[in-house]
Amino acid sequence: MAYWLIKSEPDAWSWEQQVARGAKGEPWSGVRNFQARANMNAMKKGERAFFYHSNIGKEIVGIVEIIREAYQDPSDETGKWTCVDVKAVEPFKTPAPLADIKLDPKLKDMVLAKNSRLSVQPVSVEEWKYLCKLGGVKP
């Protein structure tokens, strides 16, 4: 069981929109980065990911679940890129801001803090549990 973190600019696709999709979920399409694609391809159905708002908010706002494993991105004409489907599971009672993550000794080594440009990242089990506690949700 692996854990992940996916980023979106709320202008383009927000947590609120994700929640509004309900159990149907939404394709996480438009990723055009090799590292991010490799991470998506490694995702298994039922695994979970943090939902992070970049640019506006800059905080982890909730948890999503992978409901469909990697398949060809419908928004890609070349056929090279893949996407997964995710559905909202639970919002953070207290969003976890990037500024706090960078200051926290337990979290400062997160990919999010070190390579903020990678849009799909792995999260360690320790980081996952700790952030769930900060967010006020069950791991």
Next chain:
DNA sequence: GCCAACGTTGGC
């Protein structure tokens, strides 16, 4: 809105 950091592209 600016700029640093990173990833990708293309010429050699």
Next chain:
DNA sequence: GCCAACGTTGGC
């Protein structure tokens, strides 16, 4: 296969 140039991302 290297590396300079370019484009994009995202924090500030």
